Amino acid sequence: MCAHAAAYRVLLATVCLTLIVGCRNSPASARADGTPPPSPSPTHALSPAQVTKRLQIHHQQREYDKIAPLIVEECRDQTIALLRAIDAVIDAIATLEDTAQKTYVGPATETWRLSAMENNLGPFSAQVSLINERFKGDTATVTLQEGSNIPLVHAQFKRVDGQWQYQPDAIPIMMVAELDRLAFVIRDVEQSVRQGAPIESYLDAFMYRIIPQMAKVVTAVDEPPMTVAAGDKAD
Secondary structure: OOEOOHHHHHHHHHHHHHOOOOOOOOOOOOOOOOOOOOOOOOHHHOOHHHHHHHHHHHHHOOOHHHHHHHEOHHHHHHHHHHHHHHHHHHHHHHHHHHHHHHHOOOHHHOOOOOHHHHOOOHHHOOOEEEEEEEEEOOEEEEEEEEOOOOOOEEEEEEEEOOEEEEOOEOOOHHHHHHHHHHHHHHHHHHHHHHOOOOHHHHHHHHHHHHHHHHHHHHOOOOOOOOOOOHHHOOO
């Protein structure tokens, strides 16, 4: 089974509250001499730490089809859906921030800290520093740092048919739906700003539309399955 969903709730809680070292040889960056990073080794040869680097590279490039085979099957679809939803929110925030900065003047436009989202995604964070990896049979733990965040993150891996796969946190299905609604609200606010809404309307929309929707993301839970009482069963 997938692990617990606490990390994703911390991610959105962090954003709500803030509104707010890359890898030693960061795979998403060029080397000091200007040459590009080496191509990743074949999937079958990847260690858990190398899988972590590969996940970070593919996420930065939004290559969801390449992320999928590196995730355990039981968590694959929900993790890809979550990443797509989070990335849609991040893109919407970036667009709104850019539009607000071009439209308004002053510190009131400094509403967002994208790093709060981008560096709270475990192996998918924008900046990932690998600390160590530990093995126990067919399981492994990679300790990593998201940006400059503390505490460190312990990513879990499982060896399946000789290949190490990431075993990410489970998430409620409803969290993805609420993230989709959040992206919609942010895009709607951005459109109103682009069409000339006064800064007071922008700040009100942020306070009374965006933050409440973020709270819904943080508190999202799936409805328990329907149960039929013994006395209600058909004869």
